[in-house]
Amino acid sequence: MTLGIIQADAFCEGAFSGNPAAVILLDQWLDEKIMLQIAEEINLAETAFLVKSEDDFLLRWFTPTVEVRLCGHATLASAHVLFEHFNYNRDQITFRTKSGELFVSRNSKQHYRMDFPADVPKLIDNKTGSELGLSSNPIALYRGKDDFVAVFSSQEEIEALVPNFFQIAELPSRGLLATAPGNDTDFVSRCFFPQSGVPEDSATGSAHTVMTPLWAEKLNKTQLSALQLSKRKGHFDCILNNDRVILEGKAVTTIKGELYL
Numbered sequence: 001m002t003l004g005i006i007q008a009d010a011f012c013e014g015a016f017s018g019n020p021a022a023v024i025l026l027d028q029w030l031d032e033k034i035m036l037q038i039a040e041e042i043n044l045a046e047t048a049f050l051v052k053s054e055d056d057f058l059l060r061w062f063t064p065t066v067e068v069r070l071c072g073h074a075t076l077a078s079a080h081v082l083f084e085h086f087n088y089n090r091d092q093i094t095f096r097t098k099s100g101e102l103f104v105s106r107n108s109k110q111h112y113r114m115d116f117p118a119d120v121p122k123l124i125d126n127k128t129g130s131e132l133g134l135s136s137n138p139i140a141l142y143r144g145k146d147d148f149v150a151v152f153s154s155q156e157e158i159e160a161l162v163p164n165f166f167q168i169a170e171l172p173s174r175g176l177l178a179t180a181p182g183n184d185t186d187f188v189s190r191c192f193f194p195q196s197g198v199p200e201d202s203a204t205g206s207a208h209t210v211m212t213p214l215w216a217e218k219l220n221k222t223q224l225s226a227l228q229l230s231k232r233k234g235h236f237d238c239i240l241n242n243d244r245v246i247l248e249g250k251a252v253t254t255i256k257g258e259l260y261l
Contacts, residue, residue: 001260001261002258002259002260002261003024003026003038003258003259003261004024004025004256004257004258004259005022005023005024005042005255005256005257005258005259006022006023006081006085006253006255006256007020007021007022007023007044007077007253007254007255007256007257008020008021008023008077008080008081008251008252008253008254009077009251009252009254010072010073010074010076010077010080010203010205010249010250010251011072011073011076011203011205011228011234011235011236011249011250011251012203012232012234012235012249012250012251012252013233013235013250014250014252015252015254016232016254017232017233018073018202018203018232018233018234018235018249018250018251019045019046019073019201019202019203019204019232019234020044020045020077020202020254021044021045021046021047021048021071021073021074021076021077021078022039022042022044022046022047022048022077023047023048023050023074023077023078023081024038024047024048024049024050024259025050025051025052025081025086026049026050026051027051027052028051029049029051029058029060030049032067034261035047035049035060035062035067036062036065036066036067038062038259039062039063039064040064040065041259042064043064044064045063045073045198045201045202046061046062046063046068046071046073046074047061047062047074048060048061048071048074048075048077048078049061049062050078050082053096055090055094056093056094056095056096057078057082057093057094057095057096058095058096058097059075059078059095059096059097059102060097060098061074061075063193063196063197063198064197064198065196065197066196066197068174068196068206069098069099069145069146069174070097070098070099070116070146070206070209071205071206072114072116072204072205072206072207072208072209072247073202073203073204073205073234075095075097075102075104075114075205076104076112076114076205076247076249076251077251078095078104079093079095079104079106079112079114079251080110080112080251080252080253081253083106084109084110084253085253085256091105092104092105093105099116099117100117102114102115102116103115107248110250110251110252111248111249111250112248112249112250112251113246113247113248114205114246114247114248114249115244115245115246116205116206116209116244116245116246116247117209117243117244117245118209118212118213118240118242118243118244118245119144119145119146119206119209119210119213119245120144120210120213120214121142121143121144121149121210121213121214122142122143122144123140123141123142124141124142124143125141126138126139126140126141127141132148132150132167132168132171132176133163133164133165133166133167133168133170133171133176133192134150134161134162134163134164134168134176134178135160135161135162135163135164136152136157136160136161138150138151138152138178139151139152139153142210142214143173144210145210146173146174146175146206146210147173147174147175147176147177147191147207147210148171148173148175148176148177149176149177149179149210149211149214150176150177150178150179151179151180151214152178152179152180153180153181154180154181155180155181155182155183155188155229157180158178158179158180158188158189158190158229159229161178161190163176163190163192163199163200165192165194165199166194168192168194168195169194169195171195173195174193174195174196175191175192175193175194175195175196175198175201176191176192176193177189177190177191177192177204177207177210177211178190178191178192179211179214179215181219182225182226182227184227185224185225185226185227186215186219186221186224186225186226187211187215187219187224187226188226188227188228188229189204189207189208189211189226189227189228189229190228190229190230191204191207191228191230200230201228201230202228202230202231202232202233202234203228203230203232203233203234203235203236203249204228204234205236205247205249207228208226208236208238208245208247209245209247211226211238212224212226212238212239212240212245212247213240213245216240222239222240222241223237223238223239224237224238224239224240225237225238226238234249235249235250236248236249237249
């Protein structure tokens with residue numbers, strides 16, 4: 001059995017930036033164990049599996065170790081692959097996922113607009129950096145559906161953080177987001193997911209469904225620019241629209257190949 005694989009960089013400024021994801025279009029679902037083995041073999045932060053369903057697509061995401069409930073960058077990569085390589089000719093793609101329906105449209109070649117449910121985080125009792133596995137103390141701590149969100153005062157603090165991945169992996173969450181006001185953008189972040197086999201992610205769309213409503217309230221604005229301060233950098237335009245978050249970003253194809261089962 002041979003499967004086609006296309007890899008694309010998402011939330012990028014060009015090739016070799018943003019976050020790479022592998023996209024595999026299936027006729028029907030493979031056994032879950034096989035999909036997890038494929039994701040482990042590909043060894044990217046996320047591998048997306050798609051199955052056509054009438055006019056929509058069923059979509060699932062796997063890290064090298066687990067299936068996840070929501071992944072933004074692999075959704076963006078999936079839309080890019082369908083528009084660019086499978087000649088999808090409607091204005092908008094609907095993905096049906098474990099997080100509900102997600103919508104992606106193409107603004108222009110390589111530039112996409114994603115419509116996700118907002119995840120409004122709740123303020124919880126603060127913890128020290130040492131309790132969270134971070135080298136500095138946050139000024140506030142929030143909890144979203146999946147992640148803790150540690151808020152700091154400055155971009156420089158985020159850049160200087162030294163995460164203890166073993167300790168972060170013990171937190172009762174999918175991961176830990178560290179965020180602060182940006183110097184040249186509205187907010188910046190770093191995102192740690194050792195629980196899911198991704199110590200530090202490059203560009204995390206799902207994290208911005210949590211941080212967008214947080215910073216929209218703090219900055220009293222609904223349109224925000226964001227930068228994820230990973231080595232590859234992730235670039236986001238974020239809009240809070242009632243109970244939805246609109247994320248805009250670019251994607252480019254980097255690899256096409258075949259997987260043999």
